[in-house]
Amino acid sequence: MTILHALVLLPALGALGAAVHRDEAYRTAWLVVIAALHLALTGTAWVSAPRATLGGWLALDALGLIVLTVVSTLFGVAAVYAVGYLRRESPRGGRAFVSCLLGFLAAASLVTVSHHFALLWVGLEATTLAVAPLIFHRHDRRSLEAVWKYLMLSSVGIALALLGTFLLAAAQSASAGTGRPLMLEDLIAAGALLDPRWLRAASVFLLVGFGAKMGLVPLHLWKPDTYGEAPSLVAGLMAGALTTCAFLGLMRMVQVVAAAGQGAFLTPLLLAFGLASLAVAALLLIGQSDLKRLLAYSSVEHMGLLVLGLGLGGGGVYGSLLHAVNNGLAKGLLFLTAGNVALARRAGDAGDQRGLLQTLPVSGVLLVVGLFAVTGSPPFGTFISEFTIVRGAFEGGHPWIGAATMLCLAVAFVGIARLVVGMAYGPPSGSNARTPESAWLVVGPAMLAVLLVALGVYIPPSLHQRLSDAAAALGGRAP
Amino acid sequence: MSRTAELVLILVVLANFVVLGTARLSSCVRAVALQGVLLGLAPILLFPGWSAHRVALAVGTIVIKGLVVPRFLLWAIREAAVRREVEPRLGYLPSLLLGTVVLALAFALAERWPLPVEGGGLLVAVAVTTVVHGLFVLTARRNAVTQVVGYIMMENGIYLFGLTQAERVPFLVELGVLLDVFVGVFIMGIVVFHINREFDSIDSTRLSELAE
Numbered sequence: 001m002t003i004l005h006a007l008v009l010l011p012a013l014g015a016l017g018a019a020v021h022r023d024e025a026y027r028t029a030w031l032v033v034i035a036a037l038h039l040a041l042t043g044t045a046w047v048s049a050p051r052a053t054l055g056g057w058l059a060l061d062a063l064g065l066i067v068l069t070v071v072s073t074l075f076g077v078a079a080v081y082a083v084g085y086l087r088r089e090s091p092r093g094g095r096a097f098v099s100c101l102l103g104f105l106a107a108a109s110l111v112t113v114s115h116h117f118a119l120l121w122v123g124l125e126a127t128t129l130a131v132a133p134l135i136f137h138r139h140d141r142r143s144l145e146a147v148w149k150y151l152m153l154s155s156v157g158i159a160l161a162l163l164g165t166f167l168l169a170a171a172q173s174a175s176a177g178t179g180r181p182l183m184l185e186d187l188i189a190a191g192a193l194l195d196p197r198w199l200r201a202a203s204v205f206l207l208v209g210f211g212a213k214m215g216l217v218p219l220h221l222w223k224p225d226t227y228g229e230a231p232s233l234v235a236g237l238m239a240g241a242l243t244t245c246a247f248l249g250l251m252r253m254v255q256v257v258a259a260a261g262q263g264a265f266l267t268p269l270l271l272a273f274g275l276a277s278l279a280v281a282a283l284l285l286i287g288q289s290d291l292k293r294l295l296a297y298s299s300v301e302h303m304g305l306l307v308l309g310l311g312l313g314g315g316g317v318y319g320s321l322l323h324a325v326n327n328g329l330a331k332g333l334l335f336l337t338a339g340n341v342a343l344a345r346r347a348g349d350a351g352d353q354r355g356l357l358q359t360l361p362v363s364g365v366l367l368v369v370g371l372f373a374v375t376g377s378p379p380f381g382t383f384i385s386e387f388t389i390v391r392g393a394f395e396g397g398h399p400w401i402g403a404a405t406m407l408c409l410a411v412a413f414v415g416i417a418r419l420v421v422g423m424a425y426g427p428p429s430g431s432n433a434r435t436p437e438s439a440w441l442v443v444g445p446a447m448l449a450v451l452l453v454a455l456g457v458y459i460p461p462s463l464h465q466r467l468s469d470a471a472a473a474l475g476g477r478a479p
Numbered sequence: 480m481s482r483t484a485e486l487v488l489i490l491v492v493l494a495n496f497v498v499l500g501t502a503r504l505s506s507c508v509r510a511v512a513l514q515g516v517l518l519g520l521a522p523i524l525l526f527p528g529w530s531a532h533r534v535a536l537a538v539g540t541i542v543i544k545g546l547v548v549p550r551f552l553l554w555a556i557r558e559a560a561v562r563r564e565v566e567p568r569l570g571y572l573p574s575l576l577l578g579t580v581v582l583a584l585a586f587a588l589a590e591r592w593p594l595p596v597e598g599g600g601l602l603v604a605v606a607v608t609t610v611v612h613g614l615f616v617l618t619a620r621r622n623a624v625t626q627v628v629g630y631i632m633m634e635n636g637i638y639l640f641g642l643t644q645a646e647r648v649p650f651l652v653e654l655g656v657l658l659d660v661f662v663g664v665f666i667m668g669i670v671v672f673h674i675n676r677e678f679d680s681i682d683s684t685r686l687s688e689l690a691e
Contacts, residue, residue: 118648148623155630156617163610163637169644170594181648197592 084440157212232339270311277304316392317476381455515544609636
């Protein structure tokens with residue numbers, strides 16, 4: 001058994017193990033242990049690259065490793081947060097809550113290590129299924145509506161992605177000598193032997209299918225409702241980890257299309273989806289009054305940015321990969337902090353959502369820090385990655401795209417700042433007594449904030465190396 | 480391709496048109512149930528010879544797509560006590576006309592993009608038609624049950640397209656499809672049931688509390 005098996009099997013068996021335990025304290029301890037072991041396994045994969053197994057179906061390249069690290073880090077933080085969260089609130093899922101979380105980790109890990117398009121699809125489908133019961137934890141009208149929209153749109157998206165996968169197989173079957181069906185390496189090696197018509201059709205369906213999971217405009221409609229209704233912990237995992245996995249699926253497709261010399265067909269589509277998501281999200285960010293819905297639109301904005309960077313090519317691809325990391329961490333930070341605010345409000349001692357710096361000092365500070373992190377201000381990592389993407393636009397000969405991106409980012413900043421500043425400062429409308437904050441609930445987001453600052457100041461050579469390798473595999477380069 | 484196989488594929492398309500042109504929910508469900516059975520027969524009839532894998536696929540498809548899922552939907556209809564689709568977004572006659580246009584376009588497409596598979600042309604045309612018809616039902620109808628029926632039609636079309644690759648790609652893909660239909664509809668069915676209980680209706684447009 002190699003690390004690759006263990007990365008998937010450990011959380012999968014953990015999910016079964018958690019279902020057996022009767023005592024909630026056991027289950028949460030179990031969750032933290034599995035998350036820590038998973039993080040340790042991911043760390044080993046950085047030290048020594050694991051060999052491909054199962055006849056090449058499972059492998060971990062630089063691209064997979066980057067996404068795996070985002071997933072594992074975020075899950076580790078979420079697991080610690082879950083300890084404090086489950087003490088304060090027992091979601092309806094009860095015993096299934098921890099199992100579903102671990103099932104999600106298993107599925108997301110499978111996505112990062114699979115080098116076979118059918119397996120990748122199965123993994124992505126499993127992430128959707130694992131998360132669905134977690135959204136539906138309140139059994140009232142609003143969360144029913146959220147889960148219905150989520151299931152409908154993401155099921156359609158995932159069905160179209162499956163059709164795209166079949167079309168990819170059809171493109172491969174059109175001529176002999178294209179290697180084993182749907183294997184990533186063989187598809188890349190086959191290159192121009194793939195039938196261009198079927199390949200183009202495949203890329204469109206995969207883009208729409210994975211785009212629906214990422215929440216690109218116009219397939220974003222499920223996002224605000226789902227993130228608004230799901231427990232913040234779950235919404236954070238979805239916005240940070242699940243969408244990044246879907247982005248990985250998209251990048252795998254881009255790898256194949258670029259190798260086949262059809263990149264010129266895909267570029268305008270990626271740019272259009274990216275710009276549309278950025279612009280629509282920026283406009284909708286203005287005037288939002290609910291923090292979690294605001295964050296959902298911010299997620300749409302950043303997904304647009306990722307796809308835009310991928311479409312720009314060159315240094316933009318590097319920026320996009322770095323931004324996938326930063327965005328994952330920033331979304332985790334903000335959603336978990338939003339969860340603290342929601343918990344305090346539900347307890348009834350925080351009054352209205354104003355003056356949080358006085359009533360919830362630690363979470364209030366984290367919220368303000370998160371505001372600057374998510375909008376890409378220095379010294380956070382998001383600043384570096386957004387800057388790299390915009391620079392990629394100017395260097396790639398798209399000054400208008402660069403200018404439009406900066407405008408959208410500025411509008412988004414105003415939209416987010418207006419709500420967050422209002423929540424953090426000002427006099428509290430209720431009592432201005434400090435609400436005690438559990439250490440379990442603030443240590444995770446604080447760690448994410450530290451990581452974001454660290455990535456803004458210094459990118460370790462090993463990370464730079466992986467990012468450059470992954471960018472090269474996608475037809476880009478280090479800036 | 481044998482005459483029987485052609486007949487099966489044509490019946491699949493006819494089932495699509497039944498769904499497009501009828502308001503009675505139970506008729507829609509029965510039409511996709513028939514389609515599921517036909518889909519189960521397709522791999523046996525399309526390819527010469529027998530294999531355990533193909534028989535297992537056929538039996539699995541017939542049981543799930545032809546029996547389990549339709550029963551579940553019929554049960555949901557009974558529970559919710561709704562019989563007919565009320566006020567579709569697009570009328571039945573325009574739906575049928577559009578459906579015919581889609582069919583013609585799909586045949587034109589299959590003609591121009593040939594696949595090196597036996598009987599590929601008709602199979603691709605029927606698959607594309609069924610996917611588009613399914614997507615159409617999903618968007619043009621308001622009732623949650625009809626929307627699920629549309630989703631299943633779309634899945635059926637994708638399954639048919641998968642058959643063109645079934646001989647080359649190992650059966651993981653087909654397993655994936657069955658799993659998807661099963662789990663997807665299972666969860667959706669439960670949600671339909673809950674929506675009914677909470678809202679006293681399964682009209683999905685009533686779900687508008689979370690408007691902008």
